[in-house]
Amino acid sequence: MIANLFKAEFIVLPLKWMKAVLIITLCCFSFYVFSEPLNTSVGDDLDSMPRQSAIDESVITLLNNMKNTVLNTDYKIHFVQQESNGYSNTFQYRHLGANNENYANLLYLEGAPKEIILHNDTVSYFQPESESFSLAIKHIIEAFPDIIYSDFNKLSEYYDFVLLGKSRTANRNSQLVRIIPKDKDRYNYVLWIDDDSNLPLRIDLLDLNSKIIKQIKVLDVNFDFDKHAFKNYIEDRDYPIIIPINKEKQQVNSWQIDFLPKGFSEISAYNFDFDKTNIDTGIFSDGVFSFSVNVSKSPLANKLANVIAQGERTIYSANINHMNIVIIGDLPPETIEHIANSINIKLP
Structure with a gap:
């Protein structure tokens, strides 16, 4: 499952909103x-x-x-x-x-x-x-x-x-x-x-x-x-209720992305609170492949980027300007890194 990819030794990811990222990821990707x-x-x-x-x-x-x-x-x-x-x-x-x-x-x-x-x-x-x-x-x-x-x-x-x-x-x-x-x-x-x-x-x-x-x-x-x-x-089955995502806005404010492969566009953008952590999430797709960008405040000062690939899935994580960036996508690691390097964090 995707959750198995979020291991501390590989990914700098705040545990308290790991579940939120997992839910968003399931909306676009499979396990x-x-x-x-x-x-x-x-x-x-x-x-x-x-x-x-x-x-x-x-x-x-x-x-x-x-x-x-x-x-x-x-x-x-x-x-x-x-x-x-x-x-x-x-x-x-x-x-x-x-x-x-x-x-x-x-x-x-x-x-x-x-x-x-x-x-x-x-x-x-x-x-x-x-x-x-x-x-x-x-x-x-x-x-x-x-x-x-x-x-x-x-x-x-x-x-x-x-x-x-x-x-x-x-x-x-x-x-x-x-x-x-x-x-x-x-x-x-x-x-x-x-x-x-x-x-x-x-x-x-x-x-x-x-x-x-x-x-x-x-x-x-x-x-x-x-x-x-x-x-x-x-x-005849009984079904669980739909998981709600409390969307505060339909746009993200903490970052912008300057590089997208041709044909990719933003299909959704959410700014919401999860367990007292504010997360800006953007989901992008060309109709075949998809990736999500998730940005939240981070107390960590380490800027070292981490990249892990498993099958077609690539996960990138880094801390920039005290913001935690996590990108999850079914794209080659080189493409995910190119996308990550094009993200501009907006300073408050």
Whole structure:
């Protein structure tokens, strides 16, 4: 889980608002539990595959069809998530999207029993080791990454979409599409899209050297599960209340940022009090990748910056002008550091 990243020996982070940053982070990012190492050599093979050099409308149509299938059809899948130098876990994911419904359920199949449920544009987390809670978000971010829900017409300004040809996975034929940023400030993806259903059957996140750093691989697909029983299961549950964030303002006042990778923009900004600590938080995204900047007063004088990367997640922390800066994002460490170095702290 993300909470495991906040260790004192790596991050200069005030403990009394660690929970606040965790809640904000969960609104934009997912948490993962793994147990087996990932074979990253597959990324090298992708570079040698034949490909179309130009983006055409058929690629964008294919990606839009994939998005529509994920959102607006009924399906049940089992999949495995793996991360380089980390672990793996298997999941069951059920989704009802036809008939203007929006229900989903993600069940962890290994370790402690954990369950995430989407209902009425709310996602509820049930975990035995902590209190259950709900967030006002419209899809389960632990199932599919943001790239699956992107506006691909808009992304074409900042990303290239490259057809890699045909492949086979989960006993189904698929079309491979690589999504490559036009700069070196972010990672890239390879998607295996089912020929019959347009569901994404495999999602590889590649680093700047084309090594796989995270992979989602579907094991089986079922379109004929008991949808009525599943809907009743969702509707009959009792759910925890949504976690409120007491927003005092819709803008931040203690800092400004001078560098953003192309296509990134601020999607939300909060200034709020948590346990008598005032925090300025800004969340930025290009529709594929996201990061948050969190600034609060710090009694510490140490200006030494700390950077830790785990999979695609990078966490940066430093104290500048008696302000604590924490940046959390699914971007390369070099990009996060570039962003951090561009932040100007406004002196009182």
